[in-house]
Amino acid sequence: MKVWKGGELKFIYIQKILGSPQNQQDPSVLLTCTLEVLNILLTHQPKEFIVKHISEIQEVLKKCYHLPNISIRKGLCGVISKIVSAHPGFAPRNGFHQSTLSLRVGANSDSPEPEIAKFYAHLRDTIDQGLRQIHLDKQGMRAMEKVSIHTIVALVSEISKVCTNYMDSTLSTSQAAISSVSASFGHLIKAAHKLAKDHVQNPMLNLVRGRDVTAAQREQQKAAQILDTLMKALTLIRNRAHAVAEHKKIYFQTLALLIDKSNHVKLLLHIAETVRGWMSNKG
Numbered sequence: 001m002k003v004w005k006g007g008e009l010k011f012i013y014i015q016k017i018l019g020s021p022q023n024q025q026d027p028s029v030l031l032t033c034t035l036e037v038l039n040i041l042l043t044h045q046p047k048e049f050i051v052k053h054i055s056e057i058q059e060v061l062k063k064c065y066h067l068p069n070i071s072i073r074k075g076l077c078g079v080i081s082k083i084v085s086a087h088p089g090f091a092p093r094n095g096f097h098q099s100t101l102s103l104r105v106g107a108n109s110d111s112p113e114p115e116i117a118k119f120y121a122h123l124r125d126t127i128d129q130g131l132r133q134i135h136l137d138k139q140g141m142r143a144m145e146k147v148s149i150h151t152i153v154a155l156v157s158e159i160s161k162v163c164t165n166y167m168d169s170t171l172s173t174s175q176a177a178i179s180s181v182s183a184s185f186g187h188l189i190k191a192a193h194k195l196a197k198d199h200v201q202n203p204m205l206n207l208v209r210g211r212d213v214t215a216a217q218r219e220q221q222k223a224a225q226i227l228d229t230l231m232k233a234l235t236l237i238r239n240r241a242h243a244v245a246e247h248k249k250i251y252f253q254t255l256a257l258l259i260d261k262s263n264h265v266k267l268l269l270h271i272a273e274t275v276r277g278w279m280s281n282k283g
Helices: 011-018 023-024 028-044 047-062 070-086 097-103 114-139 147-160 175-201 213-240 245-261 265-281
Strands: none
Touching: 011 028, 011 047, 028 047, 028 070, 047 070, 047 114, 070 147, 114 147, 114 175, 147 175, 147 213, 175 213, 175 245, 213 265, 245 265
């Protein structure tokens, strides 16, 4: 970046390439490279760079949400984390809900930028929609209409590192916002339950003799991805377990299932630490 001090990304050129027939079929390589460059730029560029190019950045990110590629997911989370870190004044404490954006933008920020607010509103909508769609797997949704459960949980986890009260509705002054964030949290708990069931089914147990090494490796990667996402989801829930409320039944069923069926030491220690925290805070 010392050599490329005035680093600018030709977003028009990127959009043109993404629009080509061959990249429309599989844009993974180009998007992965684009996200890598964006992450480098956002690390060194001033906040004004984000404001200037937020619309173009958002257009790139929109093409990434529905792709299950792990490298794209990592790059996507990195870019969004840097945006939220650079503009924390635009991240409402009770999440990026449209009704609360109007309260924060212009009231608690030195230089409100409508485009940043629109970006957060779209991000919130994408996450909310993704959490709802997790439970529509068996209802014939096309793959390109769904955002992967792994992407959604990774996004929420990454955003929560910067905006710690992202999933918390207790600070909201809007009943509509409370309902929306509470519903999102309920969907997250249900997502964790689905992941727990996938985890204990253990795809590796379904491997039959004679399958090639490549198939076995894919199953191992799938199991590792499920476990990683499950751990992220359980951590998000544990950090605001006080708000489980009406979702406590499915949450406790999830923990009981894992205690009974899982043999993963790190996961079981995570649950033990969660229970220990409840006991320490009792009374």
